[in-house]
Amino acid sequence: MAAPRAKKRFGQHWLNDEQILNHIVASANVSKGDRILEIGPGTGLLTRRMVPYAKRVVAVEIDRKLCQKLRNEFQATDHFYLIEGDYLDLNLPEQFVAQCTNENKNEPEWLPLNKVVANIPYYITGPILENMLGRISQPNPQPFESITLLVQKEVGDRICAKPGTKAFGALSVRVQYLADCEIVCPVPAKAFSPAPKVDSAVVKLMPRALEAPATNPKRMETLVKVGFATKRKMLRNNLKSLMERDHLTTILEELKINPQARPEDLGVDQWIALSNRI
């Protein structure tokens, strides 16, 4: 059967590579106890591979036509639930429970969804990440065990970057504060149809609480935002508006951070230490 024509406005690119699809499911370690959340199942290429291995798959798809097809294909599958709508408009997890109960499926106990596995629409990567992880000042109170996502390669590199590298930025600090992150594999643009303009990568995020979180997470958020305002500048110049330069130099020296450091040179621990000290 020919795949439906992809709609640009919904960021539709079908991932056609068998090997990569299987690799995504394997790296998410989808197994019998798992309740999976999938954003943007599309034509079901990834969904089909997860459904046999999971306890439950809840998929959220915005495209009405695709929803009809998915409903037809999976109507006999008791542990597959489709929510038609915009993921960002959902009220999680209450809406899942309500909607799934409405569908009258025979679901004796309701355990929260524990993993995300999705080839997401790239145009809402930022909001999706924030929705799933929360923010430094407000981590998701019911964190997922793992979040396995296909993202633009450049975004994946930024999420997983090590301090001192070019890709390390505010996004790296915000995400790595909330989760351990790794690149699972690169995915070339030609693995999709239609091919997007950019290469992609599969990333796996494992949310966890830090042993020593920032004492004032709101302050840490502001510090990261202001600190990375201009990347190639020295940190102490970026932070001019927050603090007098000599004072900051003293604090940096106390923390054994080179006063000439640039924002991308500080790891998450150092951002926390700095935030706790000012």
Ligand code: SAH
């Ligand atoms: N997972 C599929 C399709 C990925 S393309 C595959 O691997 O082939 C991204 C999918 O997200 C499309 O199906 C698109 O319709 C859907 N989508 C786009 N915006 C969405 C939103 N706001 N909420 C839910 N789904 C969305």
